[in-house]
Amino acid sequence: MILKQIIVYSGCLEKEVLVYCSRKHHVSTGLSALSASRLSNVHLHQEDKELLVVNEGKNSDGYKDYVVRAWLPRKIQQRYKPFTGGFGKTLPRNNPPTQVPSKQISIGTRRMYNKTSHNNRVASRNKRSYKKRFLLKQEETENFPKSRLPQALIIGVKKCGTRALLEFLRLHPNVRAPGPEVHFFDKFYHLGLEWYRQQMPPTLKDQLTIEKTPSYFIGKQVPVRVHNMSRDMKLLLVVRDPVTRAISDYTQTVTKWPQTPFFEKMAFLNASTGLIDTAWPPIGIGVYVRYFLLWNHVFPPRQIHVVSGENLIKNPGREMTRVQDFLGLPRIVSDHHFYFNQTKGFPCVKKSENKGVPHCLGKTKGRTHPDIAPETIDRLRDFYRPFNQKFFQIVGRDFMWH
Template identity: 25%
Template sequence: MQVADIDFIIIGAAKSATTWLQQSLQQDHSVYMPGPELHYFSRSYDKGDAWYQSQFTPPDDQVLIGEKSNSYLDTPGAAERIKRSIPNVKLIAQLRNPVDRAYSDYCMLFRRGDVGRDIRQYLDPRYAAGGRFLNGGLYYRQLQVYLDLFPAECMQVLLYEDVPADPQRQLDTVRRFLGLESELRITPVSNKVKDKTVPVISPGLRRVLHPLKPIVAPFRSNPVVKGLRSMIARETKYTPLGTELYERMIDFYAPEAEMLGKFMRRDLSGWLTNVSSVRGPHQAA
């Protein structure tokens, strides 16, 4: 296959159930998507087209070929690279309340030990504007970059909040957009993907054990290793997203959300609702 043979790309957003969407689509034998996120047009473009093509091994010429890399939505230059390589590709963006998305992204990196516990350093617009967490929710300006390059009919924009309400309907919407048989019913992935309530090794201990990771990796499925891991893994305690910080983030995202709502013709006022209580990690899972 050639790069131009790719039919669709899920471009983001991160922490918006795009892995659920990918795994649901992969249950259809007429759809082929490589498992990992390739991030070719964002982080690995220097590897070249030959490397990118080698990541795709479709079973035959009849399948619909796609990939998912959440970094494509908010990485400068990714849209232009995709347009040059796959000018007729279909694009899928699944978006989430930007405050919840940023908090979930922070929790993921905290769980990995990549960020500290001072949540304001990463999420307070007074200090963190321009950083990864807040930039990831500037959807309207990110989509506008793509719409300046691709026809509007080549893009499907969805909301994460519609998934728990009616996952099959969300999946059917994507299938119609891709031209797949609407009558073919697929059971959406039922288990929560990347659940951050699952016990993990603490960030501090993870850093201490990091040098041993290459040695232990081949034995991760070993019952003894799994047993040892379960003994030291704990559910992570996250810093709550307090009311004051939450309201600052609402103010930060309000102009973007308003423009996005007009573009989608959707009422996104629920994204901008102030809260009077502390927002804990399970509310923004």
Template identity: 30%
Template sequence: MRRLPAESIPRVPEPVRKVVRNAIWTYGRATSRWRPLPDFLVIGAQKAGTTALYAYLRWHPGITGPSWKEVSFFDRHWWRGEAWYRGQFPLRAGEQLVGEASPSYLFHPLAPERARSLVPGAKLIALVRNPVDRAYSQYQHEVALGREPLSFEDALAAEEERTRGEAERLAADPRAFSRAWWDHTYSARGRYAEQLERWLAVYPREQLLVVATEELGERPAETYASILAFLGAAPHELVEYPRVFDRDYEPMRPETRAALAEAFTEPNRRLEALLGRSIGVWHAQRA
């Protein structure tokens, strides 16, 4: 199976990563005037397939971008400035479309206004995964990284207390970073409508494409074609559409799944009303 470019990143030792990263940042900033701003952003959601989608897009001959995913400029690195951001992108790429994917953008309270101020013409792609499965995937990711000591049920119960006031702190200080907000927002990140509404408050609706992760997984060629059409890229077919970072872990308790599904019923209705369509695959999964 074809290897996704982003897969190589976690395998590099952290000290080496820091040296390479700083060297790239320094060179990129020095040559920023010759580097374009992005034509599109994959804004999220976290644990919704953005790594795979970004790889598919970069395999298109008419699309380019950073060789790594998650530049995270409009959330974590905004204070570094435009020259730093431009430095993440390739030198002038002719007629190629340029984009990047940072799945935390969707959720960050200030990312929409920041993006609008710098790239008002950018097209936006949001992947939304069944929020029940997305929450559990994020939890398992945090457990694997050693950042989550609680059971899933206890982590859900503790989420509100753990993250109280963190969004306000992020909004008040452009250099602020919240580990709790980044790691432990299992339920909050699945309330997609309120996040998309922030983006639609500053971007025209025609610049936003929302795609269900399950659609990309079940009908990858068809969904990929629709994304390319939205971006204005030439049609292109891949030989394969590999998945990435699939992990095997114990299934969620049935009672926990049922409770989460119930909790997300109204947020999902709000999302479907916002999109003007039903996400039928989620209803089928619940049934």
């Protein structure tokens, strides 16, 4: 058994360690591949061993070669660079290299990063990061019904029609989504990606898993966290006139806490000067541009689709066509799926996979709003106008909230 060479080459997320063993050695796991090759200069830690898999065994003249995959932190990947026979390339099939690297190689994090507490933190971050990559890789390769991490998120905005969008998307046979809001990226991030995955319904590989949690939009750390999980994530953002949104938000608060003071009392710091209390969430959240910029810094515009909450009510078929195009789904959800329910005052669904009868969203959606004085509405409109303009400019669409 001869180790010809360890070659570490890069796709984007993982490194592959190519091991050549003679034919007589049976190699079934990444670990046995490494030990069969007597790779004494490769050190592995228990957790790292679990992340090694044999990708495939190939036969070449006199040798059997195995590709052992290890998901390695980026910093460690860079240390492999000197050994690469061609960074980003696979090895030529009939021309196994003969040069054996002389330096000691360490796969894993602990030995390299346990010298100082800072390095320990880096190491555990890296370990989390490559476990994440391992999970993502699994997502790509297997095709049987199982819970998968979402490929698209409805990130907000609260009270703009996010539930309607999710329920309309669920009419599509290629879409699956958990019913409740998961709040992984803002509340339960510490529970880890595996926990998050378990919250998802089982899907086939060609089905899209979508999750909606409207509070993601305003979470400062959320964009980076989402990006860390998947840089390809598709983001859906529903927006509506921030004045209507504020009243809807307030209506919900009053439903939960009936003692809440009148809208005007909450919205203005000083009723006579008309100074607006931007720290009051129903008002502050409506400054969409402020939060949108955070997302825009992390994700390219082609990965963020902004949905008009007004159109989702007036013309759900057309708005859903845009959404399906953005998600790369065949256009299946259309006008035929909806009818306007006069009593509810909103579009409802004719029938879906789960329910064979027409149905509307629950009674917490489409509540009757309190009457708000026209001058209050005007003041709020004036307040939001410049922020709205900036937002329209950035997203390249005028939502006509005049």
